[in-house]
Amino acid sequence: MFLILKDYGLNAPFNKKYSNKLLYGSFKTDFCLVTERMEEGSETAVVVKNLVKRFGAFTAVDGISFEINKGEVFGLIGPNGAGKTTTLRIISTLLPPTSGEVRVFGNDILRDADKIRRIISYLAEEAGTYRNISGKEYLSIIARIYFDSEEASKAVEEAIEFSGLGDRINDKMKTYSKGMKRRIQIARVLMTKPKLAILDEPTAGLDVFHAQYIRNIIKKYAENGGTVILSSHNMLEVEYLCSRVALMHQGHIVIQDKPQAIKNRLNASNLEEAFVKVVAS
Amino acid sequence: MRKIIPLIEKEVKDLLRDPRIYIGLIIPVIMLPLLGSIMSTAVSTSIQTSMVVLKIAVIDADKTRLSKEFLNLLKNTDMSVYEIDGTDLNSAINWMRELGLEFLIVVEKGFEEDLNNFRVANIRVYAIIYSVGLGSIGKYNAFQTQLQNYIKIFSDMLIYRLNPNVNAETIRKPLNFTFHSILKNNVVKINPQTFLSQFLMGYSIIVPMILFILSISVVQMAATATAVENEEKTLETLLTLPVSRYEILVAKLLGSSIISVIGGVLFTMGFLIYFESMLKMPGMDISTSFYQVLPPIHLESFLLLGISIMLSIFFITSLGVVIGALSSDVRMANSLLGFVIIPIMVPFFLILYGDPKVMPLAIKLVIYAFPTSYPTLIAREMIINPIPVEAIFGIPYSIVITTVILYVTSLIMSPEKLLTLQHKLRARTVGKEKRQ
Numbered sequence: 001m002f003l004i005l006k007d008y009g010l011n012a013p014f015n016k017k018y019s020n021k022l023l024y025g026s027f028k029t030d031f032c033l034v035t036e037r038m039e040e041g042s043e044t045a046v047v048v049k050n051l052v053k054r055f056g057a058f059t060a061v062d063g064i065s066f067e068i069n070k071g072e073v074f075g076l077i078g079p080n081g082a083g084k085t086t087t088l089r090i091i092s093t094l095l096p097p098t099s100g101e102v103r104v105f106g107n108d109i110l111r112d113a114d115k116i117r118r119i120i121s122y123l124a125e126e127a128g129t130y131r132n133i134s135g136k137e138y139l140s141i142i143a144r145i146y147f148d149s150e151e152a153s154k155a156v157e158e159a160i161e162f163s164g165l166g167d168r169i170n171d172k173m174k175t176y177s178k179g180m181k182r183r184i185q186i187a188r189v190l191m192t193k194p195k196l197a198i199l200d201e202p203t204a205g206l207d208v209f210h211a212q213y214i215r216n217i218i219k220k221y222a223e224n225g226g227t228v229i230l231s232s233h234n235m236l237e238v239e240y241l242c243s244r245v246a247l248m249h250q251g252h253i254v255i256q257d258k259p260q261a262i263k264n265r266l267n268a269s270n271l272e273e274a275f276v277k278v279v280a281s
Numbered sequence: 282m283r284k285i286i287p288l289i290e291k292e293v294k295d296l297l298r299d300p301r302i303y304i305g306l307i308i309p310v311i312m313l314p315l316l317g318s319i320m321s322t323a324v325s326t327s328i329q330t331s332m333v334v335l336k337i338a339v340i341d342a343d344k345t346r347l348s349k350e351f352l353n354l355l356k357n358t359d360m361s362v363y364e365i366d367g368t369d370l371n372s373a374i375n376w377m378r379e380l381g382l383e384f385l386i387v388v389e390k391g392f393e394e395d396l397n398n399f400r401v402a403n404i405r406v407y408a409i410i411y412s413v414g415l416g417s418i419g420k421y422n423a424f425q426t427q428l429q430n431y432i433k434i435f436s437d438m439l440i441y442r443l444n445p446n447v448n449a450e451t452i453r454k455p456l457n458f459t460f461h462s463i464l465k466n467n468v469v470k471i472n473p474q475t476f477l478s479q480f481l482m483g484y485s486i487i488v489p490m491i492l493f494i495l496s497i498s499v500v501q502m503a504a505t506a507t508a509v510e511n512e513e514k515t516l517e518t519l520l521t522l523p524v525s526r527y528e529i530l531v532a533k534l535l536g537s538s539i540i541s542v543i544g545g546v547l548f549t550m551g552f553l554i555y556f557e558s559m560l561k562m563p564g565m566d567i568s569t570s571f572y573q574v575l576p577p578i579h580l581e582s583f584l585l586l587g588i589s590i591m592l593s594i595f596f597i598t599s600l601g602v603v604i605g606a607l608s609s610d611v612r613m614a615n616s617l618l619g620f621v622i623i624p625i626m627v628p629f630f631l632i633l634y635g636d637p638k639v640m641p642l643a644i645k646l647v648i649y650a651f652p653t654s655y656p657t658l659i660a661r662e663m664i665i666n667p668i669p670v671e672a673i674f675g676i677p678y679s680i681v682i683t684t685v686i687l688y689v690t691s692l693i694m695s696p697e698k699l700l701t702l703q704h705k706l707r708a709r710t711v712g713k714e715k716r717q
Contacts, residue, residue, distance in 0.1 A: 092521045114523070122521040128513035132298035133291060144287040145522055172298070185518075 043069045045196055045227040046091060051100035053086050060086040062251035063100070068196075068229055068244075073222045075242035076231040077271065082248040084231035085125060085200055091229065092122035092198045105195055118146075121194035125201040125231075127185050131174035135165055135184045138173060139191060146192045159191035162217055179210030186214050190221050197221065199230040203237060215241060235271035247275050254278050284524045285532050292536020296506055297543075305498065306544045313551035317558030335360045335424070336382040342368050345393035354431060355386070370407075377409060384408050384424060396439065464665050489629055489657045491552060492593065495545045496625050496653060499594055500601040501618060502544075503537040507605020508614035526691035530602055534687060537598045538591075545594070582663040589655040589672065592679035596652040597625065599686040606690055628654040632661065652679035 046068040053061040061083040068074040076084040089095040090102055093113040102109040104116045130138060139159045143152035160169050163183045173181065182202070189197050202218065203211035218241055222228055232238050238245055239259045246256035255262055255278050259271055268274035296302050337360050341348050356362045363382060365373050370387075377385060385407040395402040406428070408421060433453075440449040460472035469476075510516040519529055600621045608614035628648045631637070637648055637658065648654045655675035662669055 089517075094517060094520055114525070117521060118523040120521065122518065124514060124517040126514045127518050128515045130291065130295045130515060131513070132295045137294065138291075141287040141291045142522070145284045145524060188518075 045070045045072070045105055046074075046229060047101070047103045048087070048091070049101040051087065051090065051102060052098045053083075053090060053095065054098045059251050061090070061097075064246075064248070064251070064253045065100075066246050066253060066256055068227060070227050071222065071225050072244060073218070073228040073230065073242045075238035075245040076229065076248055077233065077235050077238045077245055077275070078248035079233055081250075083251040084248055087248075088122070088198050088200045088229065088231055091196075092120060093117055094122075119195040120198055121189040121192050121196075122198045123185050123189045123200060123202060125204060129173040129176065129181050129184065132172055134172055135163065135169040135176070135180075136160065138184065139163075139169075139188060142188050143191060155191045155193075159187040162190055163187035164213060179206050182206055182210065182214060186217055190217065190226070193226075195227060197226060197228045197230075199228060201232055202230055203232070203234065211237070235275060239271045245271065247271075247278060249275075249279050285528050285535075288524065288529065288532030289536045289539070292506065292533055293539050296502065296536065296540045301505075302502060302540065306540075306547055309548040309551035311551070313548075314554035314558070317555035321558040335384075335420075336363065336380065337361070338363045338365050338373060338377050338380075338382045338385045340365050340368055340373060340385070340387045342390045343388050343392035347393035347396055348388045351388060351392070351431070351435070354434060358427065360427075374407070374409065381411075382409070383411065383420075396435070399439065465667070489633055489660070491545070491549055492590065492653065492656055493626070493629050495541065495548060495594070496597045497622060498544060499537065499541040499597045500604075500621055500625070501615070502540060503533065503598040503601025504605040504608070504614040504618055505601075505611050506537055507533055507602050508608040508611045510605070511608065512610040527688060530599075530606075530687045530691050533602050533605075534595060534598050534683075537601065538594050541594050541598065542591075545590075578663055582659070582668055585668060585672070585676070586656060586659045586663065588676060589652075589659055589679070592676065592683065593653045593656050596679055596683045596686075597621075599683045599690075603686060603690045606693075624651060625653055627651075629657060632657045649675065649678075652682060655679065 044067050046066075048067070049065045051061055051064050052059065064083070064087065066074070076082075076087060078084055086095065090097050090109065091104060093109060093116050096110060105119060107115045107119075109116065133141070136156065139156045140152065143155045143159070146152070147155055163169065163186070165180060165183060168176070168180065169184075173184065176184065186199075186202060189199065197218075199218065203214050206214065215237060218228060218230070222241075228241075230238075230241065242259060244256065244258050245262065246253045247262070248254070255265075255274075257265070262271065262274050263269070266274040266277045268277055337355065339352055339355060339362055341352060341364065352362070352364065363380065365376065365385075367373070368387075373385060377383075387405040387407070389403045389405065392402045392404070408424075436453060437449045440447060440452050459470070460475075462469050462471045462473045462476045464476075510519060520526070601618075604617045604621060605614050608617060628651045631640070631644065631648055632654060637645055640648070648658075649671055652675065655672050658675075659668060659672050662672070
């Protein structure tokens with residue numbers, strides 16, 4: 001038996017029925033040719049479907065589903081412990097899901113983790129820096145992992161500009177303030193020109209000036225066609241940055257839509273108020 | 282490989298610029314030669330000073346012609362001799378303390394009579410210990426040598442009295458043994474006892490000692506460098522880069538090993554300078570010509586020693602990386618290090634104080650299980666025997682075991698597994714602390 005799959009995407013009816021059998025090899029064919037993956041060329045950057053993550057008896061993420069389109073800034077918002085970081089860690093290949101499906105540009109999070117790491121860039125909430133390396137050296141080390149030397153130098157120059165650190169870029173990172181460390185990390189994330197930037201609380205703990213600087217960089221990146229998923233418990237920030245948001249509470253997505261649509265639906269003046277209303281209801 | 286190089290660069294720069302590391306590297310090069318030179322100078326100065334002004338008190342309880350001759354003999358040396366009247370020991374010692382005299386020689390009554398009847402004459406010697414420095418040891422050694430000279434002079438005298446035509450040396454030492462040691466297939470004119478003691482002081486202690494100190498610093502450095510990634514929250518970023526876990530660990534291994542080799546070279550330099558200064562100290566005259574008469578060591582042996590040292594460093598570093606990876610912070614890594622340092626020590630001491638060839642199979646297996654044993658084994662055997670075949674097999678074995686350790690660590694190096702393992706280890710450590 002020969003099987004030729006032209007549409008292997010998640011949205012394809014065939015795939016919905018047989019994808020698991022194909023993945024686990026129980027579909028008996030003599031030859032299987034996958035000619036095209038729908039998501040590669042589609043507008044969907046990330047697909048999360050019925051995602052569950054348990055740590056022992058504790059369920060951090062409980063059956064959430066959402067999709068992110070290319071060029072979109074998608075926000076996960078909610079209080080601490082809502083499951084935002086766990087979701088981002090799963091998308092960034094750091095944690096395996098307990099069940100459910102996650103695809104990044106058509107690549108399965110478990111099977112194609114290596115491929116995914118090549119096209120994403122992740123900023124952890126408490127991402128640290130190397131104490132004895134300068135900001136410029138750090139950017140150069142990361143750039144050389146992604147690019148050849150000529151491209152790497154160009155990327156580093158651009159990243160230095162993103163960071164706005166001026167001459168301080170040559171100082172050891174142990175001398176940087178928290179805001180400066182965050183700026184160098186954002187520069188590192190965007191320098192690699194990821195197809196998907198995953199930002200966990202990008203402005204947490206920063207003063208107004210540093211936070212605004214970082215928001216502007218993210219905004220500019222998205223305007224140039226970059227796809228971003230970020231988490232925050234600063235709902236005003238999310239409202240400013242994101243084209244769509246998902247409100248998370250205790251591992252569930254309680255509502256997801258455009259910020260304005262959510263506010264209209266819940267008759268709230270801002271997302272914070274909307275969140276309180278939806279959780280209370 | 283292209284992706285590993287920037288990671289190795291990161292490791293080397295981050296480690297080399299860390300004051301805790303570079304100060305640790307520099308200290309042996311400065312401190313050991315300084316220590317050696319201070320000790321050597323202190324001892325030499327102390328001995329020279331005390332030999333010039335060595336003051337001896339003498340009580341002559343015999344007061345005969347021969348006892349007077351003995352006293353004259355003492356007076357004709359470089360020492361200042363003070364004769365004490367009376368025979369009360371306590372008052373003599375008090376008097377000596379007032380004058381700062383260090384030695385008291387008491388010629389007992391019957392001295393001449395014993396000698397004339399060819400019996401052993403008794404002389405009591407008292408030394409007041411004013412200090413316990415190394416200089417004192419040299420001084421007392423020098424004084425002992427002087428006393429041996431007096432014995433020789435008196436025996437010459439007695440033999441001459443018996444028969445003026447006889448060579449006193451022949452009577453004293455009628456048999457002359459010339460010792461030879463057979464090393465490999467070479468006959469070397471060295472007393473085996475001298476060889477063994479000097480060999481022990483040289484190769485078989487220096488090499489293991491350097492390796493031992495190096496191993497401890499390497500394992501600590503690798504563990505700290507890896508644990509810091511957890512502590513400073515840089516590991517998460519590292520694990521999302523397009524490099525495999527195995528490459529991350531290999532970069533850590535190579536980065537830490539480069540620093541270790543630099544550290545090893547600096548430590549060896551410092552230690553050799555220190556050792557050389559120690560050899561120059563009076564009473565510690567291990568001649569360098571000792572090594573010149575030894576059979577030549579083939580280049581292949583040195584090469585094998587070098588390779589086994591490198592593999593030993595890689596092995597130790599891989600253990601440090603594992604410990605660091607399993608630790609949530611540097612403190613936890615340091616407490617886990619004890620589990621690694623102990624197994625490193627066991628084969629070191631087994632080889633140092635025993636002969637693996639005659640050990641039971643179980644102990645031999647323990648020794649051969651650790652790649653750290655092979656350099657010690659090679660260093661020990663390369664002079665006296667052909668390199669043992671086990672040591673040669675140890676080379677591929679060391680490579681395999683190090684690779685396996687890194688590979689297994691790369692398999693468990695996912696945040697979820699690490700968090701679980703770290704949690705379990707922390708719980709165990711906290712439980713242990715509570716029980717204590």
